Amino acid sequence: MRRLLPGPDLENPDLARLYEYPPGRWLRANMVSSADGAAFLGGVTSPLSSPGDRHVFALLRTLADVIVVGASTVRAERYATVRRHELWDHLRAGRPPTPPIAVVSGRLDLRPDSRLIASAPSHARTIVITTAQAPPERRAELAERADVIVAGQETVDLKAAVDALADRGHQRMLAEGGPHLLGQLVAAGLLDELCLTIGPLLAGPGPGRIVAGSPPDAPPLQLTLAHVLQDNGFLLCRYIRKDHLSERTGVRAHRVRGSPVIRGNARRVHGAVFEGRGSRPRSNPAATAAARSLTPSLA
Numbered sequence: 001m002r003r004l005l006p007g008p009d010l011e012n013p014d015l016a017r018l019y020e021y022p023p024g025r026w027l028r029a030n031m032v033s034s035a036d037g038a039a040f041l042g043g044v045t046s047p048l049s050s051p052g053d054r055h056v057f058a059l060l061r062t063l064a065d066v067i068v069v070g071a072s073t074v075r076a077e078r079y080a081t082v083r084r085h086e087l088w089d090h091l092r093a094g095r096p097p098t099p100p101i102a103v104v105s106g107r108l109d110l111r112p113d114s115r116l117i118a119s120a121p122s123h124a125r126t127i128v129i130t131t132a133q134a135p136p137e138r139r140a141e142l143a144e145r146a147d148v149i150v151a152g153q154e155t156v157d158l159k160a161a162v163d164a165l166a167d168r169g170h171q172r173m174l175a176e177g178g179p180h181l182l183g184q185l186v187a188a189g190l191l192d193e194l195c196l197t198i199g200p201l202l203a204g205p206g207p208g209r210i211v212a213g214s215p216p217d218a219p220p221l222q223l224t225l226a227h228v229l230q231d232n233g234f235l236l237c238r239y240i241r242k243d244h245l246s247e248r249t250g251v252r253a254h255r256v257r258g259s260p261v262i263r264g265n266a267r268r269v270h271g272a273v274f275e276g277r278g279s280r281p282r283s284n285p286a287a288t289a290a291a292r293s294l295t296p297s298l299a
């Protein structure tokens with residue numbers, strides 16, 4: 001057992017490097033919770049958040065090619081398009097200045113004249129991901145102002161949806177929730193990484209957790225802790241799927257001087273074999289690069 005805090009001060013770490021996406025396709029989720037696991041308070045997340053959490057929230061948006069979100073979160077949090085002044089321009093060199101938001105919705109209870117849809121810039125038109133059975137009139141209305149992707153018949157097939165986003169060049173995906181969407185992404189084996197801020201607050205009984213939905217058939221998803229930042233009592237954790245680091249490589253997670261680090265022979269780390277679910281190849285360049293990126297960024 002190691003003491004994480006207080007630990008050696010590493011003031012102002014290079015956050016952009018710490019949260020850099022590995023090359024290739026990668027789906028990261030960013031969530032916040034109270035110390036007792038509440039995912040919202042009064043129906044929204046702002047009471048759980050902090051300036052540091054919002055800083056990382058904006059950074060993760062800056063680093064993403066597309067932001068994926070469930071329609072209930074759009075409605076509850078009054079989503080708007082991402083604005084350029086919220087991001088770091090220099091981190092988007094070679095890419096459009098802002099990423100589009102992709103909303104997952106079956107009912108299409110989304111206003112075409114909303115800030116999210118009507119105000120989207122041409123380089124980042126909002127994407128609506130829906131089903132073949134979605135109300136056709138609503139779909140036609142939305143299609144005038146947004147890009148519509150049909151993935152699935154009765155419910156959105158999230159694997160097909162994520163494939164469609166990747167086919168459009170959106171390799172670096174950021175899921176911002178909510179818990180029902182996250183639950184399905186996990187169940188479908190699509191989640192590569194979880195960034196979770198845990199705030200120093202007891203929310204009390206009532207609010208749900210960051211993952212919701214039907215109990216899964218699959219066993220719990222094992223994660224590796226890649227880093228923890230502390231900011232005014234808030235813990236900002238970054239977890240990577242454990243099966244991105246093969247048992248066979250012998251790579252083990254250790255914490256060194258209060259910081260988590262992946263130790264091991266670099267050649268073996270680079271040779272990590274992806275053993276995830278689904279149809280990904282066994283040698284996954286993104287997973288390999290993730291393993292590689294952990295070592296220098298956390299040492």
Ligand SMILES: NC(=O)c1ccc[n+]([C@@H]2O[C@H](COP(=O)([O-])OP(=O)(O)OC[C@H]3O[C@@H](n4cnc5c(N)ncnc54)[C@H](OP(=O)(O)O)[C@@H]3O)[C@@H](O)[C@H]2O)c1
Pocket residue numbers: 030031032033038039040043044045069070071072073074076077104105106107108109154155156157158176177178179180181182184210212
């Ligand atoms: N703690 C956090 O980090 C965090 C993050 C985000 C949100 N939140 C909170 O979570 C709450 C909302 O989350 P939620 O879990 O209730 O909802 P959600 O996951 O945001 O959205 C669920 C909705 O998305 C659509 N959807 C999702 N999967 C679908 C599928 N496979 N096929 C078709 N449609 C699908 C449906 O929309 P339609 O109803 O339009 O069909 C469904 O009602 C809010 O209170 C928000 O503040 C917390």
